[in-house]
Amino acid sequence: MIQIIDLACSLNGQVVLDGIHLTVPRGQITVIIGKSGAGKSVLLKHVLGLMRPDRGQILVDGVDLTRARGRRLQEIRRRFGVLFQGGALFDSLTVFDNVAFPLREKTDLAEEEIGERVRYRLSQVRLGQEVEEKYPDELSGGMKKRVALARALIQEPEIVLFDEPVAGLDPPMTNTIFHLIARTHQENQYTGLVVSHDIPAVFQVAHFVAMLHRGRIIAWGAPAEIQNHEDAAVQSFLRGEVNFLAD
Amino acid sequence: MVGRLLRSMGRAVLDWLGALGHATLFLLEALRQAFLPPYRFRRLLEEIHFIGWKSGLIILLTAAFTGMVLGLQGYYTLRKYGSESALGSAVALSLIRELGPVLTALMVSGRAGSAITAKIGIMRISEQLDALESMAVNPVQYVVTPKLVAGLICVPLLTAIFDVVGILGGYVVGVWLLGVGSGVYFSGISQSVVALDVNGGVVKSLVFGLTVITVSCYKGYFTPRGAEGVSRATTEAVVSSAVLVLAWDYVLTSFFM
Ligand SMILES: Nc1ncnc2c1ncn2[C@@H]1O[C@H](COP(=O)(O)OP(=O)(O)O)[C@@H](O)[C@H]1O
Ligand SMILES: [Mg+2]
Numbered sequence: 001m002i003q004i005i006d007l008a009c010s011l012n013g014q015v016v017l018d019g020i021h022l023t024v025p026r027g028q029i030t031v032i033i034g035k036s037g038a039g040k041s042v043l044l045k046h047v048l049g050l051m052r053p054d055r056g057q058i059l060v061d062g063v064d065l066t067r068a069r070g071r072r073l074q075e076i077r078r079r080f081g082v083l084f085q086g087g088a089l090f091d092s093l094t095v096f097d098n099v100a101f102p103l104r105e106k107t108d109l110a111e112e113e114i115g116e117r118v119r120y121r122l123s124q125v126r127l128g129q130e131v132e133e134k135y136p137d138e139l140s141g142g143m144k145k146r147v148a149l150a151r152a153l154i155q156e157p158e159i160v161l162f163d164e165p166v167a168g169l170d171p172p173m174t175n176t177i178f179h180l181i182a183r184t185h186q187e188n189q190y191t192g193l194v195v196s197h198d199i200p201a202v203f204q205v206a207h208f209v210a211m212l213h214r215g216r217i218i219a220w221g222a223p224a225e226i227q228n229h230e231d232a233a234v235q236s237f238l239r240g241e242v243n244f245l246a247d
Numbered sequence: 248m249v250g251r252l253l254r255s256m257g258r259a260v261l262d263w264l265g266a267l268g269h270a271t272l273f274l275l276e277a278l279r280q281a282f283l284p285p286y287r288f289r290r291l292l293e294e295i296h297f298i299g300w301k302s303g304l305i306i307l308l309t310a311a312f313t314g315m316v317l318g319l320q321g322y323y324t325l326r327k328y329g330s331e332s333a334l335g336s337a338v339a340l341s342l343i344r345e346l347g348p349v350l351t352a353l354m355v356s357g358r359a360g361s362a363i364t365a366k367i368g369i370m371r372i373s374e375q376l377d378a379l380e381s382m383a384v385n386p387v388q389y390v391v392t393p394k395l396v397a398g399l400i401c402v403p404l405l406t407a408i409f410d411v412v413g414i415l416g417g418y419v420v421g422v423w424l425l426g427v428g429s430g431v432y433f434s435g436i437s438q439s440v441v442a443l444d445v446n447g448g449v450v451k452s453l454v455f456g457l458t459v460i461t462v463s464c465y466k467g468y469f470t471p472r473g474a475e476g477v478s479r480a481t482t483e484a485v486v487s488s489a490v491l492v493l494a495w496d497y498v499l500t501s502f503f504m
Contacts, residue, residue: 048381074383088378091369102382 001026007046007056016042018215029185029192031202034212035237040195041085043212044163047193048080049073078106081157085164087148089136096132099151121150125180142173146180153184162194178204199238211237270465277395280388290393298359298394299401305354310409313350314416317341322425334427335435338417343440343448347410349496352455355402356488360463363394364484367467368477391464402456403449447503454495459488
């Protein structure tokens with residue numbers, strides 16, 4: 001379980017997070033929605049310990065990650081898998097080496113065992129052997145995301161973070177990715193934290209939805225509750241209203 | 248008016264000094280990581296291949312032409328004083344003390360340094376550096392340290408190659424084209440070049456190599472956000488490398504004189 005308590009952060013004098021309170025229940029998928037620039041990626045970077053807050057806490061099973069450093073932080077990070085916004089695959093490595101990277105870095109597994117696990121993860125995201133030797137720049141956007149998903153899952157993380165897993169993808173590929181997230185969640189039962197502005201598609205995978213607006217969580221609940229939420233900002237975001245997006 | 252100008256100049260100098268200090272800390276951290284496991288020999292070989300081997304051809308070309316120009320210029324200058332016999336020594340000393348280390352560093356900066364900044368900058372904006380960190384892999388150790396160590400190995404070697412090829416270039420022009428005696432050319436070199444010259448050249452090449460690679464990595468690592476970020480960082484890396492190399496050259500030359 002992840003508990004975010006009163007998390008605040010300013011960047012270049014601009015308040016990005018202004019007292020976030022959010023609980024991410026174990027084994028469930030929580031989706032954070034909010035317009036682009038709302039601070040969703042910044043929030044995820046705090047959860048990874050890549051950014052330090054001005055105040056507040058992030059408790060991972062009771063351990064405050066914002067104060068962890070060095071080895072303790074590394075230990076917490078090992079329980080995470082991350083799918084970054086653009087995939088963040090390493091350009092200089094093949095698909096196979098990208099997916100194998102965490103295993104080679106952090107385990108003593110034999111190459112044979114690594115190969116087996118990589119192939120299993122690639123097949124889990126519906127990628128065959130023909131992509132293994134390709135480089136990231138030879139892949140389409142959807143394939144990159146799938147490889148990145150395979151890499152995020154390779155160490156069987158307890159917690160998986162997804163930053164805009166479907167941004168820039170066409171509707172069929174969007175559905176494919178969400179389907180893969182749902183399926184891998186079913187198989188691996190991880191705690192998921194998904195950030196996205198793709199509504200309503202993202203509701204497919206959500207157990208809980210939280211809306212980030214002006215640095216705060218202004219709504220939280222099951223997808224159906226959010227869809228019927230009375231808050232004006234939530235409703236205009238769900239309807240994709242232009243005046244809301246512009247402010 | 249004058250006050251404002253002074254203030255903005257003062258700010259620019261302070262910013263520059265701040266960046267210099269920041270870059271020095273970055274360098275120290277990268278060097279410290281070289282002594283911490285895991286030791287990344289494969290990464291080191293990749294970087295030696297990229298920084299050293301792939302710079303070979305351009306170093307050969309620039310060295311040959313530099314030596315030839317030195318032979319030509321040196322010959323016509325020395326002939327005025329009737330001392331063409333000093334041609335070998337003039338070419339060799341210019342190369343070993345100054346031109347070898349400086350031009351090698353500038354060529355490495357243009358060929359490898361700019362590419363390093365662009366590559367690391369792209370890793371920054373596409374979150375590959377964040378991805379490394381999130382996998383509990385130190386990005387400085389994985390990305391920067393192998394480049395620095397490779398620079399420390401390759402730049403002195405490339406400088407030595409530059410010196411030798413340059414001296415041969417001077418030989419081709421001086422001896423084959425202009426008729427200086429072959430024995431005269433080489434005995435001039437062996438009589439005038441002393442250990443201090445060679446040591447000075449080696450120290451320079453080490454300092455320049457470290458400077459160029461550090462600046463290139465630093466600019467890439469701290470690439471500003473946004474579409475312009477990488478291209479600006481790359482330009483700044485090449486310009487700052489060149490300025491710093493020439494400034495260091497003055498300092499070290501006055502030290503080794
Ligand atoms: N490293 C950074 N430095 C300065 N400002 C940043 C940084 N990262 C994000 N921001 C700013 O914080 C705000 C939120 O950004 P982000 O979290 O990326 O939004 P999104 O919700 O689209 O993911 C934006 O205004 C962005 O410009
Ligand atoms: Mg984002």
